[in-house]
Amino acid sequence: MKHYTATYWAFFKTSLLEQFQYRVAMAIWMIGRILEPIIYLTVWTTVAHARGGSVGSYSPADFAAYYIVLMLVNQFTFSWIMHTYDFRIRQGELSNFLLKPIHPIHADIAENIAYKVMTAVIIFPTAILLYFLFEPNLAFHIQTFAVFLLALGIAFLMRFFIEWTLALVAFWTTRNEAINQMYFTLGLFLSGRIAPIDLLPGAIQTLADALPFRWAIAFPVELMLGRLSQEQILNGFTMQAVWLLAGFLLIQLTWRSGVKKYSAVGS
Amino acid sequence: MYYLKLIWTFFRIGILNEMAYRVNFYVQLLQSLLNLGTAIAGLAIVFSHTDTLGGWQAVDILALLGVFMFVGGVIGMVINPSMSQLMDDVLRGLFDYTLTKPCDAQFLASISQIRIWRLTDILLGAGVLIAALIYRGLDIGPREALAFAFVLCTGGSIIYSFWLMLATLTFWFLRIENILHIFQSMYEAGRWPIGIYPHWLRYILTFLVPVAFAITVPAEALSGRLTPESMVTSSLLCAILIAFSRWFWKRGLKNYSGASA
Numbered sequence: 001m002k003h004y005t006a007t008y009w010a011f012f013k014t015s016l017l018e019q020f021q022y023r024v025a026m027a028i029w030m031i032g033r034i035l036e037p038i039i040y041l042t043v044w045t046t047v048a049h050a051r052g053g054s055v056g057s058y059s060p061a062d063f064a065a066y067y068i069v070l071m072l073v074n075q076f077t078f079s080w081i082m083h084t085y086d087f088r089i090r091q092g093e094l095s096n097f098l099l100k101p102i103h104p105i106h107a108d109i110a111e112n113i114a115y116k117v118m119t120a121v122i123i124f125p126t127a128i129l130l131y132f133l134f135e136p137n138l139a140f141h142i143q144t145f146a147v148f149l150l151a152l153g154i155a156f157l158m159r160f161f162i163e164w165t166l167a168l169v170a171f172w173t174t175r176n177e178a179i180n181q182m183y184f185t186l187g188l189f190l191s192g193r194i195a196p197i198d199l200l201p202g203a204i205q206t207l208a209d210a211l212p213f214r215w216a217i218a219f220p221v222e223l224m225l226g227r228l229s230q231e232q233i234l235n236g237f238t239m240q241a242v243w244l245l246a247g248f249l250l251i252q253l254t255w256r257s258g259v260k261k262y263s264a265v266g267s
Numbered sequence: 268m269y270y271l272k273l274i275w276t277f278f279r280i281g282i283l284n285e286m287a288y289r290v291n292f293y294v295q296l297l298q299s300l301l302n303l304g305t306a307i308a309g310l311a312i313v314f315s316h317t318d319t320l321g322g323w324q325a326v327d328i329l330a331l332l333g334v335f336m337f338v339g340g341v342i343g344m345v346i347n348p349s350m351s352q353l354m355d356d357v358l359r360g361l362f363d364y365t366l367t368k369p370c371d372a373q374f375l376a377s378i379s380q381i382r383i384w385r386l387t388d389i390l391l392g393a394g395v396l397i398a399a400l401i402y403r404g405l406d407i408g409p410r411e412a413l414a415f416a417f418v419l420c421t422g423g424s425i426i427y428s429f430w431l432m433l434a435t436l437t438f439w440f441l442r443i444e445n446i447l448h449i450f451q452s453m454y455e456a457g458r459w460p461i462g463i464y465p466h467w468l469r470y471i472l473t474f475l476v477p478v479a480f481a482i483t484v485p486a487e488a489l490s491g492r493l494t495p496e497s498m499v500t501s502s503l504l505c506a507i508l509i510a511f512s513r514w515f516w517k518r519g520l521k522n523y524s525g526a527s528a
Contacts, residue, residue: 038463200312
C-alpha cells in the first residue's frame with residue numbers, strides 16, 4: 001500500500017508539472033465541456049417558460065441546479081484516454097509503460113487526477129459565476145454532500161475502467177473513432193446530458209437503467225440535488241458497484257489478450 | 268477564371284489524396300449520420316415537451332439544423348484544414364513555398380487543404396434543409412430564397428474572415444493551433460437559435476465568435492423572420508471583416524521571417 005502511495009505521488013507530481021506547460025491549451029479545451037451544459041440549460045429553461053413554468057418536476061431554477069452540478073460531475077469523471085490510446089499503440093509509446101513494474105492504468109489515473117486538480121481553478125470559479133447568472137435552486141446539506149462525494153468517487157473509477165477498456169480496442173483496430181463516437185452519442189442521451197433522465201421517453205429510460213452512463217453522471221447529480229428517495233439511492237449505489245466490478249473484470253480480460261497482440265510498432 | 272481553375276485543381280488533389288483511403292469515406296459517412304441522428308433525436312426529445320422553442324417551430328429548427336450541418340461541413344472541408352495547414356507551415360518554415368508562387372498567398376493558403384469526405388456533411392445538411400422546406404409545403408418565395416442565399420454568403424464570409432484572423436495570429440505567436448478549437452467549441456451553440464440564449468452568451472456568439480450570422484440569420488431568412496436590421500448588420504460586418512482580415516493578413520505577412528531560411 002505504501003508502495004502504491006509513493007508511486008501515485010510520483011506520477012501525480014510529474015503529470016502536474018507536465019500539464020502545467022499546457023495550461024492555456026487546457027483552458028481552451030474546457031470551453032466545450034462548460035458550454036454544453038449551458039446550452040441545454042438554456043434550451044430547457046426556454047421550454048419551461050413556454051409551458052408556463054416547469055417541465056416535469058423541473059422549474060428553471062431546478063434545471064439551473066441540475067446542469068451546474070452536471071457540469072462539475074462530468075468534469076471530474078471524464079477521461080480522454082479513448083482518444084489517446086490508439087496513438088500510444090501506433091507510435092509504440094506503450095513500450096515505455098510496459099517496461100515499468102506496475103500496471104499502466106495507475107499512471108493514467110494519476111495523470112487524470114492531476115489534470116482535475118489543475119483545472120479545478122477554472123471549473124469552480126465558472127460554477128460560482130453560473131450560480132449567480134442562473135440562480136439555481138440548490139440547497140447544501142453536509143450529509144447529502146458526503147454521500148454525493150462517495151458516488152462521485154465511484155463514478156470516476158467506474159467511468160475510468162470502462163473507458164480504459166474501450167481504449168484498448170485500439171490493440172485490434174486502428175480506427176476507433178467510430179466506436180468512440182458511438183460511446184459518446186449514447187452517453188449524451190443516457191447519462192442525462194441532453195435532458196434529465198425523467199424527461200426522456202420511457203424506452204430510453206429503461207435502456208439508461210441497464211447501461212453504465214446514467215450511474216456515472218445522472219445518479220450523482222440527482223443525489224446532490226436531493227431528488228432521490230432512499231431506495232433509489234441504494235439502487236444507484238448497487239448499479240455503480242455492479243458496473244465498477246464489470247469494468248474491473250473487463251480490464252483484466254482485454255489487457256491480457258491485448259498486450260499479447262501488441263507488436264511495438266515503431267520501436 | 269484563373270482562380271476558379273486553381274480551386275478546381277486543389278479540389279482534384281483533395282480527391283486524389285483521399286481516394287487512397289476509401290475506408291475513411293465510410294467512417295466519415297457513419298459519423299455524419301450519427302451526428303444527424305443525434306441532433307434529430309435531441310430535437311424530438313425537446314419537442315416532445317413543447318410546440319415552440321423561443322418562437323421557432325420544430326420544422327424551423329430542423330431547417331436551422333440543416334444550415335448548421337451545411338456550414339459546419341464547409342468549415343470542416345476547406346477552412347479548418349487549410350488554416351491548420353497554414354499554422355503548421357508557418358511554424359516549420361514551409362510557408363516560403365506558398366509565398367514564392369505567382370498567386371495571392373492569402374488565396375492559396377485558404378484553399379490549400381480540401382477534405383472532400385466532409386462533403387457528406389454538406390450534402391446531408393442541404394438534404395435536411397430541403398426536407399424541412401418540403402415538409403413546410405415549399406412556402407418560400409423567390410424573395411426569401413434570395414435573402415437566404417445572400418445572408419448565407421455574408422455569414423459564410425464573416426466566418427471565413429474571422430477564422431483567417433485567428434490563423435494570422437500565427438505570424439506573431441507560433442504555437443496557437445489550439446485557438447482554432449475555441450471556435451469549434453463555440454460553434455456547437457449554433458445548433459439552437461441564438462435568440463434563446465442569455466444576453467451575454469448571445470453577445471459572444473454574435474460579435475466575438477460570429478456563429479449567429481452564419482447559422483441563425485440564414486435560417487431566419489427561410490422562416491420569414493429576417494429583419495432588415497440583421498440583413499444590414501450582416502452585410503456591414505461582412506464588408507468590415509473582409510477588409511480588416513485582409514489588412515491584418517498583410518501585417519502578419521510582414522512579420523513572417525521564414526523559420527527554415
